[in-house]
Amino acid sequence: MAMTNPGSRITQGTFSFLHDLTDDEIKAQVEYCLSQGWAVNVEFTDDPHPRNTYWEMWGLPMFDVKDPAAILYEVNECRKAFPHHYIRVTGFDSTRGWETPRLSFIVNRPTEEEPGFRLIRTEDEGRTIRYTIQPYVTEEKPENERYR
Amino acid sequence: MIQEVNPEDLPENQEEEQPAEVLPDDTPIDLEEEFKASNVQEVLDKLDQELIGLAPIKQRIREIAALLLVDRARQQMNLTTETPTLHMCFTGNPGTGKTTVAMRMAEILHRLEYVRQGHLVAVTRDDLVGQYIGHTAPKTKEVLKKAMGGVLFIDEAYYLYRPENERDYGQEAIEILLQVMENNRDDLVVILAGYKEKMDRFFQSNPGMRSRIAHHLDFPDYGENELMEIAKMMMRDLNYEFSPEAEEAFREYIQRRMQMPHFANARSVRNAIDRARLRQANRLFAGDTKNLKKQDLKTIEPEDIRASSVFQEGVPDPDPALSQ
Ligand SMILES: Nc1ncnc2c1ncn2[C@@H]1O[C@H](COP(=O)(O)OP(=O)(O)OP(=O)(O)O)[C@@H](O)[C@H]1O
Ligand SMILES: [Mg+2]
Numbered sequence: 001m002a003m004t005n006p007g008s009r010i011t012q013g014t015f016s017f018l019h020d021l022t023d024d025e026i027k028a029q030v031e032y033c034l035s036q037g038w039a040v041n042v043e044f045t046d047d048p049h050p051r052n053t054y055w056e057m058w059g060l061p062m063f064d065v066k067d068p069a070a071i072l073y074e075v076n077e078c079r080k081a082f083p084h085h086y087i088r089v090t091g092f093d094s095t096r097g098w099e100t101p102r103l104s105f106i107v108n109r110p111t112e113e114e115p116g117f118r119l120i121r122t123e124d125e126g127r128t129i130r131y132t133i134q135p136y137v138t139e140e141k142p143e144n145e146r147y148r
Numbered sequence: 149m150i151q152e153v154n155p156e157d158l159p160e161n162q163e164e165e166q167p168a169e170v171l172p173d174d175t176p177i178d179l180e181e182e183f184k185a186s187n188v189q190e191v192l193d194k195l196d197q198e199l200i201g202l203a204p205i206k207q208r209i210r211e212i213a214a215l216l217l218v219d220r221a222r223q224q225m226n227l228t229t230e231t232p233t234l235h236m237c238f239t240g241n242p243g244t245g246k247t248t249v250a251m252r253m254a255e256i257l258h259r260l261e262y263v264r265q266g267h268l269v270a271v272t273r274d275d276l277v278g279q280y281i282g283h284t285a286p287k288t289k290e291v292l293k294k295a296m297g298g299v300l301f302i303d304e305a306y307y308l309y310r311p312e313n314e315r316d317y318g319q320e321a322i323e324i325l326l327q328v329m330e331n332n333r334d335d336l337v338v339i340l341a342g343y344k345e346k347m348d349r350f351f352q353s354n355p356g357m358r359s360r361i362a363h364h365l366d367f368p369d370y371g372e373n374e375l376m377e378i379a380k381m382m383m384r385d386l387n388y389e390f391s392p393e394a395e396e397a398f399r400e401y402i403q404r405r406m407q408m409p410h411f412a413n414a415r416s417v418r419n420a421i422d423r424a425r426l427r428q429a430n431r432l433f434a435g436d437t438k439n440l441k442k443q444d445l446k447t448i449e450p451e452d453i454r455a456s457s458v459f460q461e462g463v464p465d466p467d468p469a470l471s472q
Contacts, residue, residue: 059286066265067297069335074293 008116010048013088013104023072026089026107030068033091038102039063041092042074044085046110046146048117048135061092075107084110084147110147169226177221188213188259195252199245200381201374208365209249209256216260233362234262234337235329239344240367243415246341247301249367253339254299263337265297273307276321284317288324296335305340306350322354329360370413375402379417383448388425390448397450398424404458420456423465427452 011017021029033040040062043055058078062071071089078087087108090101115136122130137146183189192213195206215232222228234257238246251268258266271291278284292300302308308325310316329338340347340357344366351358370378376399383389390398398420405416412419428448432440457465 062293065293065296066267067335069264069332070293070296073289073296073332073335 008114010114012050013106015105027068027072030071033103038091038093040071041090042078043090044078044082044087046085046143047138079108086110171225175225179221182221183217186259188256191252191255191259200377201370202245205249205365205367212363213256216262231333233333235361236339236363237361238339238341238365239347241369241413243413244367245414246367250301250339257337263298267298268301269295270301272303277317284320285324288321292328300336300338302340304342306342306346309350309353311353326356372402375417378414382418382421388448389446393450394448394453397453401453401458408464410464424448424452427455
């Protein structure tokens, strides 16, 4: 883990084991989404729990933009408004039968050092142990006050 | 084992600004070749063929194309790194071809790689300005995003600014526009269009807008002969033709119509043709419907034109949809 994922960077979506994508790399991915006819969304959250599936939407899904610069514009607006949040870009395929995100990747992280997760062990009947994880940042701080 | 990761090793931190290579002054450059490779001539030729008259506009467009081509060559030689400002202003009376030329301009900019996609998004005040507080910014940004990679054409741009109402939401749209015109010069080109006098007044009250416009193109009104040429071209495209007497009648129609209010140059011609086609259809139905020939379906006769109220009452034809 430590070798592939230095620190405790969360690894959700595509490319999350790589270095942070540059703006040009983000544009190239968005270009691909647009070429497939997917609607691109910008979403943000400050709850890094992997089961936190539905992030907040930044504006509406962008159904009829032609150029990745438009998406990057919104990414940057979102970065300005939520510098201490995770931000991701999602390509949504509305084609019948898919109707689901086809690509999703992180474009903003709240801090250099992400504190990671506490492993919680609960003893159950017999000697069973149940495991769960809790992000350190959500333990005490409410939404919008984390990562500062 | 914990592996230290040095931020300098991360790829995103490695693309140090390379000092631009200084090329020797005698580095060859074949402008002719560049010009051919861009296929811009094709668009310029199409512009020449499809648009009657407009000589000064065509000349300006050729000059702009040359400027952009040289600028691109200068970029290749590292003589400049800046994206030139390309925002434009088209002034002229209604129906003088502003929208049509803007569409061609988008194509030219696309071929010279100054816009990535080459589409044109045409809007007016209503598409940019909202109805209540907080409505305008998202609306304007939505339009700007659609236009990115192409050309944003704002018709009658001066209606964005309503000095009589200091709380008009148009001002908000202007401010967002100004910001994007400056910061996203690589991403879209804005063309403002409208009547000359109103546009001049608009620029007087919005100097920020004026300073962001690089090219002003003023569209002249068409003369009688040009309007006839335009009419014949429109007829050809629709597979109609004037009989010799009808051509004479149409010329007379234009002479009269030009003197009347709300004359809209080529658009008035298009509307007159549409009405003539309507009358022709009625005439054919009212006549001997069993013995028509292909030629009859193609031909506009003088009575299809002379029935117009331009001749009958000396006023433009009343038609709400085609009031111009
Ligand atoms: N020089 C020309 N040759 C042939 N057709 C023309 C020419 N100029 C304009 N037209 C035709 O006239 C019609 C109106 O032109 P266009 O919409 O470009 O005018 P406009 O200047 O944008 O008018 P407005 O200010 O009213 O929007 C179009 O159908 C266009 O094809
Ligand atoms: Mg127009």
